[in-house]
Amino acid sequence: xxxxxxxxxxxxxxxxxxxxxxxxxxxxxxxxxxxxxxxxxxxxxxxxxxxxxxxxxxxxxxxxxxxxxxxxxxxxxxxxxxxxxxxxxxxxxxxxxxxxxxxxxxxxxxxxxxxxxxxxxxxxxxxxxxxxxxxxxxxxxxxxxxxxxxxxxxxxxxxxxxxxxxxxxxxxxxxxxxxxxxxxxxxxxxxxxxxxxxxxxxxxxxxxxxxxxxxxxxxxxxxxxxxxxxxxxxxxxxxxxxxxxxxxxxxxxxxxxxxxxxxxxxxxxxxxxxxxxxxxxxxxxxxxxxxxxxxxxxxxxxxxxxxxxxxxxxxxxxxxxxxxxxxxxxxxxxxxxxxxxxxxxxxxxxxxxxxxxxxxxxxxxxxxxxxxxxxxxxxxxxxxxxxxxxxxxxxxxxx
Numbered sequence: 269x270x271x272x273x274x275x276x277x278x279x280x281x282x283x284x285x286x287x288x289x290x291x292x293x294x295x296x297x298x299x300x301x302x303x304x305x306x307x308x309x310x311x312x313x314x315x316x317x318x319x320x321x322x323x324x325x326x327x328x329x330x331x332x333x334x335x336x337x338x339x340x341x342x343x344x345x346x347x348x349x350x351x352x353x354x355x356x357x358x359x360x361x362x363x364x365x366x367x368x369x370x371x372x373x374x375x376x377x378x379x380x381x382x383x384x385x386x387x388x389x390x391x392x393x394x395x396x397x398x399x400x401x402x403x404x405x406x407x408x409x410x411x412x413x414x415x416x417x418x419x420x421x422x423x424x425x426x427x428x429x430x431x432x433x434x435x436x437x438x439x440x441x442x443x444x445x446x447x448x449x450x451x452x453x454x455x456x457x458x459x460x461x462x463x464x465x466x467x468x469x470x471x472x473x474x475x476x477x478x479x480x481x482x483x484x485x486x487x488x489x490x491x492x493x494x495x496x497x498x499x500x501x502x503x504x505x506x507x508x509x510x511x512x513x514x515x516x517x518x519x520x521x522x523x524x525x526x527x528x529x530x531x532x533x534x535x536x537x538x539x540x541x542x543x544x545x546x547x548x549x550x551x552x553x554x555x556x557x558x559x560x561x562x563x564x565x566x567x568x569x570x571x572x573x574x575x576x577x578x579x580x581x582x583x584x585x586x587x588x589x590x591x592x593x594x595x596x597x598x599x600x601x602x603x604x605x606x607x608x609x610x611x612x613x614x615x616x617x618x619x620x621x622x623x624x625x626x627x628x629x630x631x632x633x634x635x636x637x638x639x640x641x642x643x644x645x646x647x648x649x650x651x652x653x654x655x656x657x658x659x660x661x662x663x664x665x666x667x
Contacts, residue, residue: 313605314659318614327650328604331641334586336634339524339576339626340516344507344554346571352502353569354472355493359450362386364482364494365466373477375497380452380468381477382495384488389451393463396444400459403437410434475499503567504559505537507575508552516579517542523557528572536560539577576626586632591649592625593656599625601635602655604646618648618655 316326362384369381413430445455451467469488478496488494505525509517519542525535537557547554557575559567593600602618621641626634648655 313617313619314602314655316616316618316655316658317612318616319612320654320658321616324654325651326648326654328646329588329649331585331587331635331645331647332632333583334632334634335581335583336586336629336632337627338516338579338582338584338634340509340513340579341624341626342507342509342513342555342575342577344505344573344575346503346567346569346573347506348498348500348503348569352473352475353496353498354475356381356469356471356495356497357493358384358469358488358490360384360386360388360467361490362389362467362488364484364486364488367480367482367484369477369480369495371477371480375471375475375477377471377474379471381471382469382482383466384469385466389453389467390463390465392444392447392451393453393458396441396448396455396458399437399441399444403434403441406430406434406437469494471497473497473499498569500566500568501562503562503569504540505535505557505573505575506554507557507573507577508547508550509555509577511551514553516582517555517577518579521580522578524576524578525557525559526574526576528574533565535562535565535573537575578627584626584634585636586634587647588649589628589631589633591647591652592623592633592635593652595656599623599635600656601637602648602652603641604648620656620659 320326363386364382365385366383367381368383369375375381410430410433413427417424417427448455448458452470453464453467457464475497476499478498480495481492482488482494505523507523517539519539521539523537523539525537527533527535537559539555540558541556543554543556546552555577587601591601593602600620600622603621604616605619606617608615608617622638623635624638626636628634
């Protein structure tokens with residue numbers, strides 16, 4: 269038995285070495301040699317003899333429908349929730365006197381990022397001081413008329429007028445105080461005589477400064493953005509799911525995420541929200557995926573990514589793991605195109621077909637052929653790598 273096994277191994281090695289060395293066409297004087305060699309014709313077919321098939325254990329079968337943990341392949345990019353990105357603006361226009369940050373700097377919510385100067389700021393503080401004195405006078409008159417009215421010595425109409433004047437002055441004073449506080453000016457400091465000529469522009473959120481649109485001495489309009497800030501620690505992934513797969517996608521499903529330009533980074537995510545309308549003219553909806561294991565990985569909005577959404581067990585086209593081969597970053601299977609009887613026995617013609625692979629489970633791998641195959645197509649289901657090596661050998665030595 270051992271001698272037979274060694275003989276088979278020797279035969280397979282001889283056949284592999286001889287692969288591609290034949291430079292004669294199929295109608296050459298010695299056709300027996302042709303049937304014992306694997307070669308790739310002009311059509312891209314790979315011919316393998318029955319002897320070769322038996323020597324290395326190449327087996328054929330069909331694409332099966334297997335109940336596997338199915339996945340949907342989707343594409344998208346990293347993004348931020350609206351509350352995690354902000355535009356810094358000023359409530360009033362003015363001249364930028366100082367820029368306190370640079371792009372890429374980390375800032376906290378409420379931190380001053382620039383200082384702005386405007387003559388209206390001084391005028392607003394003067395108005396506040398004037399109104400404060402008027403409100404104090406109105407309060408005193410109100411209290412006096414109230415006292416007279418309680419003693420029956422006052423005129424009711426005069427008391428009503430004093431009350432109205434006091435309420436109006438108080439409301440105006442409160443409004444000006446709120447305006448000052450919105451501009452980060454302390455009413456108490458103004459009341460103490462400490463007026464300011466510049467106001468700080470503050471960051472509305474904590475995050476990283478992305479883009480600065482101002483410089484010292486430039487005029488800042490209240491209608492334009494002075495700088496952009498984003499909180500990249502809360503990046504999520506938006507993936508497009510097309511119409512045919514929409515019903516299979518649910519909140520809570522797990523997603524494997526691969527960054528397009530960083531092949532070594534593998535992320536885990538979970539769907540937490542699904543849009544209910546199509547994106548523009550496409551027949552696709554956006555699903556929002558929360559990143560579960562970002563850790564110290566730097567993720568930036570706009571990064572492109574590919575996702576595999578685990579949609580649970582479903583019947584899906586699958587082949588044994590040995591049926592799939594890898595070449596230049598793509599996956600392939602070998603499909604039987606034709607078989608013929610020769611003087612030295614049968615020969616088989618195979619064609620390489622690209623597939624997209626999904627979940628591998630229990631010795632089987634989910635596949636989606638890039639080109640449509642016949643429903644009853646016969647494929648290589650075991651030791652497909654031998655055919656791949658034969659074709660590669662031919663490519664190096666054959667003609």
